[in-house]
Amino acid sequence: MVVGDPAGMRTLASRLAKDAGQLRDAASDVKAAVRKMDASGEWADACQRVVEAQARQFAAAASRLDGLAATLRRSATQVEAEIRAEAEAQRRREAAAAAAAEAARRAAVQRAEDARRRS
Amino acid sequence: MTVYTFDPKSVDRTQRKLFDALVRMNNNVHRPLRRVDLPEMPAAVRGQVVSGIAEAISTMSAAGVSVSGVARSMKAKSYDLVEHKQLSSELGWGWKVGDAMVAAAEFTGTDIIHKAINYDEYGWKGVTGSAAAFGSNFIPVTKIAGAVGKGGKAAVGAIRGTNAANRARVTAQLDRVAAAPGMRLRRPSGAAAPGMADDVIRGADNVSVHPQPMRPGAAAGGLADKAEAIATNPRPLKKAASPQSGSRAPGSLASDSLHLSSNAAMQVAMLAKATGGGLIDHTSTGATLAAAKLYQNLPAAIADRIWGQASANFVRAASGRLTATLEATVNRNRVFAKVEVPAILANPNVTSLAVVRKRGLDLQPQRYVTISRSDANAATKVLDEIDAGGRIIFNFVP
Numbered sequence: 211m212v213v214g215d216p217a218g219m220r221t222l223a224s225r226l227a228k229d230a231g232q233l234r235d236a237a238s239d240v241k242a243a244v245r246k247m248d249a250s251g252e253w254a255d256a257c258q259r260v261v262e263a264q265a266r267q268f269a270a271a272a273s274r275l276d277g278l279a280a281t282l283r284r285s286a287t288q289v290e291a292e293i294r295a296e297a298e299a300q301r302r303r304e305a306a307a308a309a310a311a312e313a314a315r316r317a318a319v320q321r322a323e324d325a326r327r328r329s
Numbered sequence: 330m331t332v333y334t335f336d337p338k339s340v341d342r343t344q345r346k347l348f349d350a351l352v353r354m355n356n357n358v359h360r361p362l363r364r365v366d367l368p369e370m371p372a373a374v375r376g377q378v379v380s381g382i383a384e385a386i387s388t389m390s391a392a393g394v395s396v397s398g399v400a401r402s403m404k405a406k407s408y409d410l411v412e413h414k415q416l417s418s419e420l421g422w423g424w425k426v427g428d429a430m431v432a433a434a435e436f437t438g439t440d441i442i443h444k445a446i447n448y449d450e451y452g453w454k455g456v457t458g459s460a461a462a463f464g465s466n467f468i469p470v471t472k473i474a475g476a477v478g479k480g481g482k483a484a485v486g487a488i489r490g491t492n493a494a495n496r497a498r499v500t501a502q503l504d505r506v507a508a509a510p511g512m513r514l515r516r517p518s519g520a521a522a523p524g525m526a527d528d529v530i531r532g533a534d535n536v537s538v539h540p541q542p543m544r545p546g547a548a549a550g551g552l553a554d555k556a557e558a559i560a561t562n563p564r565p566l567k568k569a570a571s572p573q574s575g576s577r578a579p580g581s582l583a584s585d586s587l588h589l590s591s592n593a594a595m596q597v598a599m600l601a602k603a604t605g606g607g608l609i610d611h612t613s614t615g616a617t618l619a620a621a622k623l624y625q626n627l628p629a630a631i632a633d634r635i636w637g638q639a640s641a642n643f644v645r646a647a648s649g650r651l652t653a654t655l656e657a658t659v660n661r662n663r664v665f666a667k668v669e670v671p672a673i674l675a676n677p678n679v680t681s682l683a684v685v686r687k688r689g690l691d692l693q694p695q696r697y698v699t700i701s702r703s704d705a706n707a708a709t710k711v712l713d714e715i716d717a718g719g720r721i722i723f724n725f726v727p
Contacts, residue, residue: 218368222378225365229358233389236354240396243346247403248339257399261347264399267392268354271385278381285374 212296214289223282230272230279237268344403351393351400359389637668644669648678654685658716670708674725677702682723684715695719701726 244261247254362382367375624632644651651673659666673679683694698714700707700723714721 213369214371214374215369219370219374222365222368226382229362232358233354236350236358239350240347243343243350244399246339247343257403260399261396264392264395267388267395271388271392274381274385274388278378278385281374281377281381282370285371289371 212289212292214285214292216286216290216293219282219286219289223279223286226275226279226282230275233268233272233275237265237272240268241265340403344400347396347400347403351397354389354393359386359393362386633664633667637664640664640669641672644672644676644679647676648680650681650683651679652683652685655715657686657718659712661712666708666712670711674700674702674707674711677727680725682711682725684721684723686720694722697722697724699724699726703727 240261244258247257249257363386365382367378370378653665653669655665661667673682696719698710698721700711702725704710711723714723
């Protein structure tokens with residue numbers, strides 16, 4: 211049995227991608243803010259260094275979320291394919307069963323006809 | 330030497346932007362992500378997603394805390410000034426006055442308020458303290474305070490209204506801000522003051538220089554600065570600069586004519602016109618300084634100093650016979666005694682000095698006195714003779 215809710219996974223993937231976008235915006239905002247700050251010297255340089263480093267961390271977290279979104283989408287696609295395959299197999303199984311049942315019914319009918327003629 | 334600059338307004342804006350970004354991130358990403366409902370998914374993917382989200386949350390938290398720390402650092406620095414605002418509120422000065430002070434401090438550093446406090450110690454009125462403190466070395470407080478909706482004297486007036494303990498608190502607070510490591514409040518850019526205002530204040534009789542050195546580089550613009558600039562402006566003097574022949578009627582110094590009534594001043598002007606001389610008031614420098622009403626707007630010591638500079642230029646450019654209209658006695662601490670007489674004695678082109686009394690303005694001399702320029706006590710002798718009374722003509726010899 212295939213495990214997975216492709217629609218739910220795609221919804222989650224979209225949400226993570228959106229979060230990643232917001233994180234990147236935050237990273238961009240904080241970087242821009244410190245770059246525009248009208249201050250110089252050791253303290254200001256330290257502020258800029260720290261904020262830019264942390265902005266890279268935000269961007270890294272965003273990339274991580276983007277990666278998860280991609281994984282979820284790929285997985286959803288795979289789950290969907292598996293579900294489709296399973297459904298097809300099921301359909302085939304059911305068709306075969308139906309065909310077998312039909313054949314059995316016809317055979318039964320034929321046997322009954324043959325018995326009636328002999329009698 | 331490394332110079333650190335620091336614009337509190339800009340830092341304030343930056344820290345607010347950082348906090349805004351962090352709050353948005355927390356509300357829109359961080360917090361919701363911690364409560365995410367996972368849909369059904371393959372176990373392997375589920376493991377990746379759970380660990381990935383946890384990792385992202387952890388990274389986000391650490392970075393957010395770090396950025397928040399930076400923002401708090403900015404807040405601590407820029408909002409030291411807000412403490413002043415709070416302090417001013419506590420002292421009952423009101424927020425608007427606090428704003429004015431903060432605006433002033435932001436633009437000029439803390440000296441501006443120190444000065445206002447110190448000037449107040451000398452019993453100067455608020456407006457005088459304002460003009461002197463803010464006009465002498467820094468940008469006009471009226472402009473700053475006007476921008477925040479208060480008159481220029483509001484800040485100084487507020488400081489005047491408080492007691493010594495409160496002043497001490499403010500001073501200590503400002504000292505602490507000024508001493509913060511790596512911090513130096515940005516000063517306004519613009520034309521550098523010539524530093525003369527410093528000299529004026531340093532040399533003024535009734536003013537002590539503030540313990541903190543006055544820093545040059547602030548934009549000029551106050552009354553004293555403007556007057557200083559005018560007094561020292563090397564623009565040619567109109568009449569006095571032109572050589573006067575010995576046959577011409579004497580010129581006239583007018584240093585003390587500032588204090589004459591308008592009627593008397595008019596008489597002096599008519600006298601100067603009738604004799605072909607020139608009053609310092611009629612030079613571009615003198616006219617501008619007179620129009621500025623220095624003695625009404627600045628402490629006498631500073632006004633004297635400014636006038637003294639203008640007078641010294643005037644006398645240096647004069648030649649021939651000069652006339653001075655004076656009171657019965659000469660104040661030895663004022664411009665005539667301290668500046669003009671030494672300048673006259675130092676100018677070899679001046680051949681004589683006629684002293685006319687303001688009362689009467691009679692030109693007819695009562696006595697003649699010969700003064701040797703080489704005499705070390707020449708200036709004292711001139712002043713003593715003047716104090717002895719009468720209309721005198723001093724003839725100068727080498």
